[in-house]
Amino acid sequence: MKELQSLNKFIWKYRWQLITGFLMVILSNFVSVYSITYVGSAVNDIENVLSRYTSGDTGDLDQVKKSLMYAALLFIGLKVVAGGFMVGVRLMIIATSRHIEYDLKNEIYKHYQKLSLSFYKTHKTGDLMNRITEDVAYVRQYLGPGIMYPMDLISRAAIILVFMIKIDPMMTLYALGPLPVLSFLIYRVATIISRKSKEVQKQQSEISSTVQDTFSGIRVIKSFNTEETTKKNYAKEAVDYEKKSLSLAQTQAYFSPLMILVVGVSNLLILYMGGIRYYEGKLDIGIIAQYFMYLNMLIWPFTSLGFVTMLVQRAEASMGRINEFLKQSPEIENQIEEKTAVSGKIEFKNVGYTYKNTGIEALKDISFKLEKGESIAIMGKTGSGKSTVALLLARMLQPTKGEILIDDIPYEDLNLHSLREAIGFVPQEAFLFSDTIKNNILFGSISDGDSEKAIHYSKKAAVHDNIAHFKNGYETILGERGVTLSGGQKQRISIARALIKEPEILVFDDSLSAVDTETEEEILKNLQSEMNQKTTIIITHRVSSAKNADNIMVIDEGRIAEYGSHSELVAKEGAYFNLVKKQLSEVE
Ligand SMILES: Nc1ncnc2c1ncn2[C@@H]1O[C@H](COP(=O)(O)OP(=O)(O)OP(=O)(O)O)[C@@H](O)[C@H]1O
Ligand SMILES: [Mg+2]
Structure with missing residues (x-):
């Protein structure tokens, strides 16, 4: 134990x-x-x-x-x-x-x-x-x-x-003799039952996850016309479940007969011994009745002994x-008790990060500096390490090499909650809770219940018109219990959620990927005024989102490949320049 x-x-x-x-x-x-x-x-x-x-x-x-x-x-x-x-x-x-x-x-x-x-x-x-x-x-x-x-x-x-x-000591011995046997037998059977119920439960959850998988992927199943295969898979799981349940039922069937048998033997012994002693005149008949009742009172606790062992x-x-x-x-744990003010200066010093579970070295030797109010765009192929930079900054991950300074202090020396409060983070995968749109936007903001502000920032994130279009407006419930939003709508609501915090640092991780270029431009224009006072990190695949940032950093396989302003990098005619050329020709 x-x-x-x-x-x-x-x-x-x-x-x-x-x-x-x-x-x-x-x-x-x-x-x-x-x-x-x-x-x-x-x-x-x-x-x-x-x-x-x-x-x-x-x-x-x-x-x-x-x-x-x-x-x-x-x-x-x-x-x-x-x-x-x-x-x-x-x-x-x-x-x-x-x-x-x-x-x-x-x-x-x-x-x-x-x-x-x-x-x-x-x-x-x-x-x-x-x-x-x-x-x-x-x-x-x-x-x-x-x-x-x-x-x-x-x-x-x-x-x-x-x-x-x-x-009567002697009769006691006869009456109680079989009870330990009862306990032992019940313990054995209970253990088998427990093992078999576990197997049944496990199979039950197999079936559940098969069903869940099937129906959450029903669109793919229907479009690939694989209903028959899916059905066969399900049938296999179901047959297995049936077998295991039957085996459990068989063991359970032995349980009460076994108990009745042992208890029966005890009763028989009382009757036999008691009878003999009564005839010999050593015992009142009432005592025999008493013994039956004592025995009855002991059966359940003894039975429970096996059950309790199993428990x-x-x-x-x-x-x-x-x-x-x-x-x-x-x-990652908060080490600093008192809250710390964060003004928004960021410095990465030779930062490296290796994902422990896969051993993938996602970042190598990343160094850059952002003064308060400056902006940086991070670009690079998929899997190059951009999101890892964002997660490190929000201290969701801890650098395995180098250090990150905020306001010239190693960020481990800041209050973790103050740091996260100072960052408005729009993650790559927009996640919204099953709640009203308003609560999703106000989420994490100090001034809860403030509808005016929710509208103000929804306008900045260019999603107000969409929301106003819903029958229940800001009270529309999202997710499983309500409306499903498009990818772009979700992204913009998470942008509003980050902005309403009025943080010192803004991080957009590919947050405009599902938005058309026109809306993107509108949002960027709206953000310009915000961004002037806030340190901003924009992770993006689009030149249109990156070009206005003070600096652009191109990452390749976890290393900085290029760093500089839009005009500097265009002049360099490197990876960024190629992107510009390609994306501009696409627009044309
Ligand atoms: N939780 C994780 N565990 C293990 N490895 C991870 C994890 N997250 C990311 N990686 C790996 O780290 C590397 C960098 O990933 P990251 O998400 O930073 O790329 P990215 O540049 O943001 O890509 P994308 O443009 O597709 O979002 C990738 O090789 C990825 O496989
Ligand atoms: Mg990413």
């Missing part, structure tokens, strides 16, 4: 609830076991009545009737009291497991948010979701039933054992998976 030890801090936090719960389990079990004594005396009373009838002495029966009634009422009353305690137990222990589940989910969620981009590049979203939902649920089952049942078993078995041994094993595995992520320390 190495992994589960990391839960100790939560268990300690809720120790009083758990201790109260344990005391209540003891009380409930004591009262419940004690109440059985009255069943014994009731059976003795009945025997008394019967024997009087057979002997013909039916004289004064009122006394016996009274005693019978008294025993029955006490039995029921005590059972109600025991039930009341049991409710308390559940309120304490099961509720605690819910509290810990809540705490644990919050801890994981908070940690997820801290982890760096590189973590998210190497882990699937589905995996992340599973660990915070399913794995936490398994851990919770350990904390709830996994703690409650053993408490119940231990206290109940101890109390019953005392009662049983006090009555604990499963929780241990789940907690291991959770801990694996919790132990990952974020690659």
Whole structure:
């Protein structure tokens, strides 16, 4: 249970609830076991009545009737009291497991948010979701039933054992002998069931991802006319699922007969031993009844022992998976407590970056300088490293070589949140949330709810007319729950989202690629006034977007190939000049 030890801090936090719960389990079990004594005396009373009838002495029966009634009422009353305690137990222990589940989910969620981009590049979203939902649920089952049942078993078995041994030690041995066998068998079967259910679950998620893949790619499937192949793939997965489910059902089918068998043997032994002792006059008949009831009270806790073992094993595995992520320390962490002002001067000094997971050296020896308010355009073939420059600047990645200075300070010495606040980043893949357009634009801006500003910056990003065209305007809901936008509309909304932050530094990563040249020109013109006071980085494939920047940097395979203003680079007649020639002839 190495992994589960990391839960100790939560268990300690809720120790009083758990201790109260344990005391209540003891009380409930004591009262419940004690109440059985009255069943014994009731059976003795009945025997008394019967024997009087057979002997013909039916004289004064009122006394016996009274005693019978008294025993029955006490039995029921005590059972109600025991039930009341049991409710308390559940309120304490099961509720605690819910509290810990809540705490644990919050801890994981908070940690997820801290982890760096590189973590998210190497882990699937589905995996992340599973660990915070399913794995936490398994851990919770350990904390709830996994703690409650053993408490119940231990206290109940101890109390019953005392009662049983006090009555008849030898018969106790016979009655309880088969129970450990029961526990062991159930444990074995439960382990097999758990293994098989895992296989079924795994196959279920295979089917889900096949279906998801199929229907998110349905356009491609239809246009390539591959419905038959897709159907066959699905059928294969489905048959596999059926086989695994049937195998699980077969194992489950053994479960209750097995239990009934072992319990039956125990009952038989009580009847046999009890019968012999009764005939020998060593035992009241009521005791036999009591023993049956004691045994019945022990069956469930013993059964649960196998179940609990399975729960604990499963929780241990789940907690291991959770801990694996919790132990990952974020690659990039804020080291500076107080906020730092950022004015917008940028310097890259011999910066290199290698992607760890692929070993691709995306950038080599990149150096450039931008004064506050200056602009630079970064051009280069696809895969040359342009986006990597942008991600490094926003400190989503950490340079593996060289250093980046902001306002002449190594940017590790700035408050990370201040740095990111100072950057208006329009990523290459425009991502919008399933929310209204207005909330998407205001996202991350300090002045939330400010519609005027949203309109102002939408106009600058040349998307206001499009938005005004929608029936619900800025309240239009996007994404799965609403309208799907065109690529160009998405890009412009993310531009508005970056502008509204009024940041010191603007980064556009190929943000106008899906916009026609006319709109591009309009946006660039609108941005000109913004850009004068802001340090701007424009990553682009188009000369039209780049030519007005103070400097243009052409990257080739991670190295700076050319650097200079538009006229300088044209005069040089190099790679940039070739681009100019080609793109201008295209326009013509
Ligand atoms: N998350 C990643 N993990 C591993 N390698 C990556 C990752 N992202 C990019 N790369 C690699 O780094 C190199 C530079 O990629 P980058 O995204 O910076 O290119 P780019 O110039 O922006 O290209 P494009 O014009 O197509 O956007 C490429 O060879 C790419 O395969
Ligand atoms: Mg890119």
